[in-house]
Amino acid sequence: xxxxxxxxxxxxxxxxxxxxxxxxxxxxxxxxxxxxxxxxxxxxxxxxxxxxxxxxxxxxxxxxxxxxxxxxxxxxxxxxxxxxxxxxxxxxxxxxxxxxxxxxxxxxxxxxxxxxxxxxxxxxxxxxxxxxxxxxxxxxxxxxxxxxxxxxxxxxxxxxxxxxxxxxxxxxxxxxxxxxxxxxxxxxxxxxxxxxxxxxxxxxxxxxxxxxxxxxxxxxxxxxxxxxxxxxxxxxxxxxxxxxxxxxxxxxxxxxxxxxxxxxxxxxxxxxxxxxxxxxxxxxxxxxxxxxxxxxxxxxxxxxxxxxxxxxxxxxxxxxxxxxxxxxxxxxxxxxxxxxxxxxxxxxxxxxxxxxxxxxxxxxxxxxxxxxxxxxxxxxxxxxxxxxxxxxxxxxxxxxxxxxxxxxxxxxxxxxxxxxxxxxxxxxxxxxxxxxxxxxxxxxxxxxxxxxxxxxxxxxxxxxxxxxxxxxxxxxxxxxxxxxxxxxxxxxxxxxxxxxxxxxxxxxxxxx
Numbered sequence: 001x002x003x004x005x006x007x008x009x010x011x012x013x014x015x016x017x018x019x020x021x022x023x024x025x026x027x028x029x030x031x032x033x034x035x036x037x038x039x040x041x042x043x044x045x046x047x048x049x050x051x052x053x054x055x056x057x058x059x060x061x062x063x064x065x066x067x068x069x070x071x072x073x074x075x076x077x078x079x080x081x082x083x084x085x086x087x088x089x090x091x092x093x094x095x096x097x098x099x100x101x102x103x104x105x106x107x108x109x110x111x112x113x114x115x116x117x118x119x120x121x122x123x124x125x126x127x128x129x130x131x132x133x134x135x136x137x138x139x140x141x142x143x144x145x146x147x148x149x150x151x152x153x154x155x156x157x158x159x160x161x162x163x164x165x166x167x168x169x170x171x172x173x174x175x176x177x178x179x180x181x182x183x184x185x186x187x188x189x190x191x192x193x194x195x196x197x198x199x200x201x202x203x204x205x206x207x208x209x210x211x212x213x214x215x216x217x218x219x220x221x222x223x224x225x226x227x228x229x230x231x232x233x234x235x236x237x238x239x240x241x242x243x244x245x246x247x248x249x250x251x252x253x254x255x256x257x258x259x260x261x262x263x264x265x266x267x268x269x270x271x272x273x274x275x276x277x278x279x280x281x282x283x284x285x286x287x288x289x290x291x292x293x294x295x296x297x298x299x300x301x302x303x304x305x306x307x308x309x310x311x312x313x314x315x316x317x318x319x320x321x322x323x324x325x326x327x328x329x330x331x332x333x334x335x336x337x338x339x340x341x342x343x344x345x346x347x348x349x350x351x352x353x354x355x356x357x358x359x360x361x362x363x364x365x366x367x368x369x370x371x372x373x374x375x376x377x378x379x380x381x382x383x384x385x386x387x388x389x390x391x392x393x394x395x396x397x398x399x400x401x402x403x404x405x406x407x408x409x410x411x412x413x414x415x416x417x418x419x420x421x422x423x424x425x426x427x428x429x430x431x432x433x434x435x436x437x438x439x440x441x442x443x444x445x446x447x448x449x450x451x452x453x454x455x456x457x458x459x460x461x462x463x464x465x466x467x468x469x470x471x472x473x474x475x476x477x478x479x480x481x482x483x484x485x486x487x488x489x490x491x492x493x494x495x496x497x498x499x500x501x502x503x504x505x506x507x508x509x510x511x512x
Contacts, residue, residue: 032118239386243409248272
């Protein structure tokens with residue numbers, strides 16, 4: 001399945017054509033790729049609440065001559081108390097219907113930080129398309145409907161009650177008011193306004209006003225690895241981006257087959273992902289360091305057996321999401337990922353605005369003394385994995401990313417390897433069938449890394465070969481839980497080649 005689009009002076013890819021169109025409008029008006037990314041994301045917070053929203057977190061990579069990384073993930077409130085949860089009988093963070101799995105949302109802080117450094121248009125203009133859709137309505141997408149019906153039954157979730165069938169008009173007045181407040185007053189219009197007051201009331205002691213006054217956006221140093229003749233970049237912990245880079249570093253030294261249709265290809269990349277991530281629960285926390293040293297990459301690569309699935313030791317020492325990307329006429333590239341975590345998130349809604357709150361707090365540990373233990377002011381380990389690729393001379397090659405919970409690095413490992421190692425066009429790399437390591441919730445892959453099943457999309461000959469090498473395999477229909485990846489590739493002559501994932505059904509890569 002091919003869906004590569006080409007452009008000369010700008011491109012936006014996202015899961016929703018309405019959102020991509022808003023981004024292109026910003027480019028047409030002289031805005032930057034950052035303006036386009038924010039406008040696209042803002043529309044998605046209106047039209048795709050089952051994937052992202054104002055109540056979620058954000059990470060971004062920006063290339064504007066150099067690579068910059070934005071961590072806009074929220075922190076646990078001042079009332080965070082792991083001991084209380086343990087006393088209630090919890091052994092892991094509550095997944096749904098519990099405000100304690102809701103760190104302060106970082107999305108809006110991310111927008112204002114990104115706009116403050118790279119924006120060219122007024123923020124009010126950038127948010128205008130989203131405000132118009134929230135007030136005037138938008139057609140419900142097929143992907144939103146199932147979750148929307150459940151969300152509408154929750155207190156504060158009535159925005160979605162009108163969505164009975166695909167195409168039905170949905171309005172979100174509370175989101176419209178909130179976006180207008182942000183356009184007028186920046187972050188204060190959100191965190192210290194109607195939404196913030198509602199969050200304090202809903203939290204009932206989980207947050208203090210000081211938690212909402214604290215900015216949840218930081219410019220941090222990116223991580224980088226050399227693979228297949230390029231530099232691949234991602235966000236540092238608390239992001240799990242290191243897993244993508246570590247797996248790419250491992251794969252770059254393996255004897256990959258001449259084409260990716262063979263079972264040996266899936267086996268080697270599966271094993272690269274497994275040996276990279278088997279101890280994730282122990283080592284990933286916001287202060288983690290030295291995860292990508294050459295010795296460590298070589299040590300883990302040596303664990304890969306080309307002839308059989310390796311048995312890994314227990315961990316050492318111990319989604320839903322949306323991705324979008326934009327490139328402008330000046331060559332700035334933005335790789336942005338924004339998320340609720342699980343579908344509509346925690347299924348807790350801020351009652352004044354109806355904004356659904358994420359559940360990124362499920363990444364915290366309840367093990368006493370763990371460096372990621374649930375505690376005030378801490379950021380949880382995050383599945384969000386933005387990626388950006390540069391050529392050896394430092395010029396921008398690609399912006400790429402995907403939704404997919406724990407599987408994000410695994411999906412990107414396949415897409416990036418297809419692009420860089422095999423020279424596939426974006427449409428081919430993005431739409432090709434995938435494998436991923438299975439789990440129950442999408443966030444528990446590494447609970448038992450030796451027991452994980454390799455889920456394989458239909459359309460390949462991989463399953464029989466993988467089973468012969470010792471992998472437990474489950475066959476899945478195409479598009480069933482294998483993420484929505486989007487990619488913009490900058491060719492040497494400056495032409496942009498992009499693709500939105502066909503699994504998203506209404507996604508669009510739009511150029512100008």
